[in-house]
Amino acid sequence: MNCPRDFILFGHRTAGKSSLGRILSERGFEVIDLDCAIETKTGRSAANLVAENWQHFRRLETETLRDLLAQPQAETPRLIVCGAGIEEIPNHAIAVWIDRDGWEESARTERERLRPELSWEEEVEWMRQTREPRYQRWADLKVEIPRGRALERVADELEDLIVWTDSSSMLAPRTFVVPQSQAEVAKAEYLARRLNLAGVEIRSDLETSTSSPYLASLRGSNAAWLLEHLEAEAWDIDIDYFADALNSGVFETPPRRLILSTHPNILAESTLKNLRDCYEQLRPEWKVACEFKVAPRISGISGLAQALALWRGFDSAKTSFIPQGSNFVWLRFLKSFQNPLSYVRVGLSKARGNRPGPTPHDLQDLLPIWTLIPDPSFQALLGMPVQKSQGDWWHRRAALRAAQNHGYIKIPCEEAEFDILTKLLRDLGVHELSITTPLKSVAARVIGADRPINTLKFRGGTWMGTDTDEAGMRNALSGLPALEKRAAIVGQGDVSHAVSRSMKSEGWEVELVRGRADTAIGPVPLVINATGRELKRPVFTEVQIDLHYTSVAPSKAAIHLNGDRFFEGQAREQRVYWFQDGI
Structure with missing residues (x-):
């Protein structure tokens, strides 16, 4: 591959x-520490250079990084580890933001102060305000490290992201990378080369341009704009502007790949008729080159089901069905080998509030399906919310180890939509489901179970299910040091009861504290936090396990774990249940 294959790691101090x-x-x-490379180059330590002239060191840092990226490429990707204060990351590398909860605490005790004239709280805020906007702007991938997560597990995730990014994909030739502004074009061009994508999409309404192979998308009435892009690999014409294109001489040019697209607020039969009418006005040589894109704005699962029903009656073999909105990107993944066209954005989308991270539109969410081959099967997670779940990574990793061509998609779903969604997934061939909050009791109702469940499969014309929380708890307990078998479980939801059953079966004396996060807890060797949030009162215990893996707060426990081992045990048992019949 004639393209730099480096990965650049950056993030706060002690991340x-x-x-x-x-x-x-x-x-x-091959891992290169940028500070060590600077020391080799100058014969002086980074600390001395910073103390002497901070601004000169930052320039030297950027210069050394550029020199490293210009070196001949090895057969395997290189990782370049940067300091927290780096001020520039070149566009021709995959940029990875390492973000660890609690970095502020370890930075305070393990590193020299940067701004001693400020209070510590002010210094932390200064680091956040000056550095995180850059991190957000640079990042292609983000590896989040919540409290209690083992670093070896984080390394597994990072290694998979690297390997998957570096893999050739049968999805690449149909995928365009989409810059949202001219400032993102250079990175888009790099990603297109790096991943062997079809090219870069430029749009008339964003005034972007590129020197790479590209798709020119007309999103306004100035159809003559297309005549400025005769070198484009393909044209995408929204049918709202088709008449203008027809009258502007656009179709007097040599034919190329043509995408007639529609982006309706509501998909109706009349919309598809308009799409077909536009097609019929094309000359024969343009008809041969033509395909369709249906990209409706969807409101809810019922709206999606209606749109899909209409689309199935259209020329679906030549049509990409690409619903708009983050809640429906899962369908793009599901149809990844059926749609002739696919897209990925540059960097991390600006969603997620003050903790920006991957969204379904970004490269990071695409990577778990990147190594699939045609005719994959999919499993799905249903719940609200689901974006923080690492199920797509974990299940794809498990499928690869088992040589299974399986993908895993995350579907936001409210209780009122559950029946419609499960029927839709059944028809789409998604017959294995993970169920999370707030849908476990709803899933139990579907199969007539007497207690909540988290796993469904469709066999013999019906849904059947089980709950794997008890298996998850057994896996969590298996990683603990020797303890007196007394525990308190804090929580009042479904998980608390499953955890209690599991622990009692292993010989534990269990106190089920039917309270919330601010409930007082007596001293016991093990505390299980099943509230889904931070425990407000101090917990004096040997081991605390929080059965969640985000927003894990500090604890006074000697050993503080998050829910990773619990969820891995759950997921492992789910795969056994799903595929025990050989399907």
Whole structure:
């Protein structure tokens, strides 16, 4: 591949960048510490250079990074680990933001102060305000490290993201990368080369341009704009502007790949008729080159089901069905080998509030299906919310180990939509489901179970299910040191009861504290937090396990774990249940 294949790791002080680099170096990756490279180049330590002239060091840092990226490429990707204050990341590398909960606490005790004239709280805010906007702007991928997550597990995730990014994909030739502004074009061009994509999409309404192979998309009435892009690999013409294109001499040019598209607020039969009418006005040589894109704005699962029913009656073999909105990107993944066309955005989308991270439109969410081959099967997670779940990574990793061509999609779903969605998924061939909050009791009703369940499969014309929370708890307990078998479980939901049953079966004396996060807890060797949030009162215990893996707060426990082992045990048991019949 005639394209730089480097990965650049950056993030706040003590976020874990160097530690991850060491682990991946032990696994065979070439890892370069930028500070060490500067020391080799200058004969002086980074600390001395910073103390002497901070601004000169930052310039030297950028210069050294550029020099490293210009070196001949090895057969395997390189990882370059940067300091927290780096001020520029070139566009021709995959940029990875390492973001660890609690970096502020370790930075305070393990590193020299940067701004001693400020209070510590002010210094942290200064670091956030000056650095995180850059991190957000640069990042193609983001590895989040919540409290209690083992660094080896984080290294597994990072390694998979690297390997998947570096893999050839049968989806690449149908995928265009979409810059949202001219400032993103250079990175879009790099990603298109790096991933062997079809090219870059430029749009008339965004006034973008590129020197790479590209798709020119007409999103306004100035159809003559297309005549400025005769070198484009393909044209996408929204049918709202088709008449203008017809009258502007656009179709007097040599034919090329043509996408007639529609982006209706509501998909109706009249919309598809208009699409067909536009097609019929084309000359024969343009008809041969033509395909369709139906990209409706969808409101709810019932609206999606109606839109799909209409689309199935259209020329679906030549049509990409691409519903708009983050809640429906899962359908793009599901139809990844049926749609002739696919898209991925540059960087991390600006959603997620003050904790920006991957959204369904971004490269990071695409990577778990990147190594699929035609005719995959899919499993799905249903719940609200689901975006923070790592199920897509975990299940794809498990499928690869088992040589299964399986993908895993995350579907936001409200209780009122559950019946419609499960019927739709059944028709789409998604017959194995993970169920999470708030849908476990609804799933139980579907199969007539007497207690909540988290796993469904469709066999013999009916849904059947089980609950794997007890298996999850057994897996969590298996990783603990020797303890006196007394525990308190805090919570009042379905998980609390499953955890209690599991622990009692293992010989534990269990107190089920039917309270919320501010409930007082007596001293016991093990506390299980099943509230889904931070415990407000101090917990004095040997081991605390929080059965969630986001927003994990500090604890006074000697050992503090998050829910990773619990969820891995759940997921492992789900796969056994799904595929025990050989399907």
